[in-house]
Amino acid sequence: QPADMWVDSIIRDILNNSTIEWWFSNGRILSQIAEASPRCYIKYLIDDLKKEDSIIKRLFIPKANISFMGPGENYTNVLWSLRMLLWEEEFFLPVSLVLMELSAIENNTNSADKPLETLCAAYTIWHPQTYVNTNQRLQTLRTLCHKYPTQGFSLCKRLVDRLDHSVIFPTKPMHWRRFEQERPKVTNEDIYESVGSICQLMIDICDFSTSQIVDILEIADQQAIGQSNREPLLGFIIQHKERFTGNYEVTNKVRSTIYHHKSYPESNWALTADEIGKWEGLLKDIEAKNPIQKYRWMFKDIYLETLAINRVDHDFQKVHKITLEIRSQVLKEIHNAKGLAGITEFAQIVKCQSIVGDVYALLCAEDDFEKILRLTQTETKLLQFVKGFFQGYAYRFGVDQLINALKRIDVEKFMDVIHIPLTAIGASKRVWDYVETLPKKISTQYWTDVIIETYESSDEVVFIVNQLNAVQRYEASIDLIHRSSKYHSVQIPADVIVETIIGLLSSQPNDASRTIWYELAEIIRLIDKRNDVDREKLFFIEFVFYELLEQYGDTDHLKLIDEIMSTPQSLMDILNFMYLSSDPEERNAELEEVRQKNKQTYALLAYRLISDIRRVPCVDRTNKIDEKALKNYITQLRELAGVAHKLPQIDHTIGELLANYPEGGDYPPTAICEIIENLNNKEVNSGFRTRMFNKRGVTVRPALEGGTLEKAESLKYKTYANKIRFTYPVIAEIFDTLSSEYADMAYKEDTRTKIEKMEF
Known part of the structure; x- marks a missing residue:
């Protein structure tokens, strides 16, 4: 038809001019392209696979790096399009040949998303994912096996292996090229014929390699394929036993099979004594x-x-x-x-x-x-x-x-x-x-190689830790300290623990050390509760490992946080890592120090700590504010910032810390309103507003809900503003601004939802 020819010409031009970048970019629409012009799509794949610089082969080379979400291979969308085409009789053989060619590419990833698995779904004996009938599938399978015997053997093995426990993942046919097409019904006779044909095919194409002989033996003892199919497989092995007499893998497989069945002779899956007798005779001959x-x-x-x-x-x-x-x-x-x-x-x-x-x-x-x-x-x-x-x-x-x-x-x-x-x-x-x-x-x-167990004596633990530390096995020391403390309540001197942790820092632990990160976090929390620890060293350890501690529990009441929330100089020491002086000479000196002493790491640690803190200085655990102490704390901190020429940055931090006060029925507290009103500082106001906005975090909502969450936030901030509108106008203006921003966000969410509803 002219329309088909016109579409074919478009798809042909697109594919012939495609690059590997095009295949990356258009992966999501490959199934639509394949359905628009199946012949052109298949012909392109066949022609491309013959090229030395084949784009498709490059796509099917598995990735070296695998993320926690899985490999995310580049070929997934190509496989989806081929699964769809396998449903059609007309394209069944050519697509199968393409997949056989692709299955020759080495892929050892732990994934079911591979060419051979795609073929297995289409050829599955009991529930094939194709409109092709049983005889046609078997004919095609023979063609594939004689053209690609190695891959064909693997496919045959997958089709009959553990037939009574096999599963299938349904695939989808074309959307608009086929209507009311029915999959051929598979009868018991079809299954019996298919199993027999596939078993015989395995015998015909077997290359007598050890791996294929072992595969045949693995199928030859399975009840699901029936005795009439087991006998030819075992008979084939017995007929050619001289080829692998003394072969360890083969004899080991035969012996394991005999042991497996004779250990549980009453089981439904166990072979009869006569059949096992043949296996025992084979073992005797080839051992x-x-x-x-x-x-x-x-x-x-x-x-x-x-x-x-x-x-x-x-x-x-x-x-x-x-x-x-x-x-x-x-x-x-x-x-x-x-x-x-x-x-x-x-x-x-x-x-x-x-x-x-x-x-x-x-x-x-x-x-x-x-x-x-x-x-x-x-x-x-x-x-x-x-x-x-x-x-x-x-x-x-x-x-x-x-x-x-x-x-x-x-x-x-x-x-x-x-x-x-x-x-x-x-x-x-x-x-x-x-x-x-x-x-x-x-x-x-000896101390470099010895494997350490758990000990209940404090003297023994201390002795071992000192010996391990002497050879820089700090990770083993951390593991021993953790196990001994947790499971045997061994009291280890604080200085030994502290020196071990500091030694671990100096040894530059690699990725393998992450196996002890949880243990290290527990140890630091343990010594945080003790009073015999050098405070300066404890603060340093908690500062360096703050992010680790935050991952494994609450950090609000670590001694380090208590210190910086009560002592302005301690907070200023941390902020000095983050910010540079506005004085040119001091700034240049600080930049030089960063380059020489590698303090970029400390700057990053300080930033993460300050960003994570959710406490307000001079506020106790019941959220009671010591107003006089808080005002004095902020005054001293700003004085230190002025001396260091870092006042704008510190003012912004002050605003963020004041915004950490938990919101409740009597929010906002008078003490914080007084401070912000009296300071009336642009940077303090900005820091307060930023932290209030960021405290909301990530939101999750049902589909098509609209801006319900944003409306609630807008109303909340308007309520805060109304409480203090006639007493603290500076902070009221901040709340009014936040309320307006959330109202605008709610309007945008409602509008977007209306448009989405129209699509349905």
Whole structure:
């Protein structure tokens, strides 16, 4: 039709002249563009994917940085448009080919919004998101698998994996190109045919890689696909078993499957004894004969998957004993065949080599002790094995016996590694006493690496904190102080805590330190309540960490805030970080000081603290104002500001602080009105008005509500103004101005709502 041709020409010109910036900018309307001219849209994608500098491929490269809201990938809108086109028979194959091409782009993000997942939604056996019928989908799937066997295999696996637990996210077809189109109904016969065809397709395109063989095994034991489909899959593996005899991943998968089903034989999902018998026969045929490979599976985890252990029996000691006996027999067999060299060879191929070391501590010969320690000098890959060995040795024979064994070793030969067995066995006074007898280098390395637990003795905690601080492990010290104080009520001297926190500041903690921020905030709040703390150091700590403290609770009554709300000089000290003098010479000196001493950080901290404070000087916790003290406080503060040539800025701050007084039935208070009226200062008035306006914060309202909230605010300020209109005209004018501004905002909100209602 001429109209279609005209639209096609427009869309074709737009796409052919598009840049990657165009795709970024027009992501929200890509579905409309695709629906306006599907053929042109698909043809552009196909042609673009053939180019070396393909725009679409660049869009589908996942982002490196992920925010807390998720990856927000650039390709999401393109996928939405392709999901829509997959509904149509005419475009089903070409769009599927495009998605297969895009799925070849590596994407390891933890997101379901990927090309292969989009295909999975359209091809889902039991609820396909397309108008294409079952036979057409299977034909298309075969085409895709033979053209893209690797991606096709992954798609087939997704379609039949956990079929009885699968879910689908509905997608939307075109809005105005299709009317009253119905999705083909999927019958049980269709599902049965689809599962059989897909399973056979997996066999046909399997490349015999370990990952694909494991995938087939993962499907071959699932009840949902039916026995008639399980048998060909397992039969395929059995037929080609010589290809992966001795393959650890394959044998491990077979063994885990057998254990899984035989552990719960009465379950509905468990395979019959006959089927399990075939799996057991396969395992026997493909299992490695070399003990180093044969028993590798026993050390893949702390948990040992074997039917010799009754997992229903929750006697931990009994289970642990049996596990240890089984693993000990394995290591004995390896040791008898190849000695310690065999043990270390075995440790390097298992997943949990520390368990190998732990178990071997039961079997080791006396001369193995020094040999194993020497391994840390020559084989860095065996570090976890060595640590596991010493942990097991200390656990079974005692710390004293381990230390006695270390004393028989020439320390000079093992100067760089002797700390390893000491750090592996945990921290205790017996170990610390021995460490103190060793050269300083070893002692330093020990305290750098040792893992600290929780201690109930104040002397022990203080000793450990001092040792950790000496090697600049301030984060570990903070963690220990927090745990010991919170869980064991250990009283730690305030000076130790303060010096640890100041040390943390000097060490420039990185992002990893954020794991202890909450603990640090609790510790600072704890010492804030104590009276044995150096006040100057406490004020400095609370100033630096004020924003952190504000995140984890109320800060209004910290000692720092009490100080600056009662002492004008203390507030002025903080304001001096924020503002520069108006005197040229003083200003230049302050600028030079900022450049030299990096006081920009203090300026930012001071700004955040002053902006956050919601207290008024000389006002107690019941909101009672000491009028005489408040007037004296403001007078002294303004005098200090005048000397520092910073009076306008300080006046603005005074106005903000006065606006912090909580609003209630008798608001505004006479004392504050008197001060503002007597000062009648432009900067004070501006600061007061600014803080009053900002106190409102963020508002949330229902849709189409209009300016109800703003009307309430306008009425509130008009009420305040009317109370003092004939006594305090300066502050009444401020309230009148705020009332007028909110009335204007209410009018704009009402107007906007009327326009929005017209759209519905």
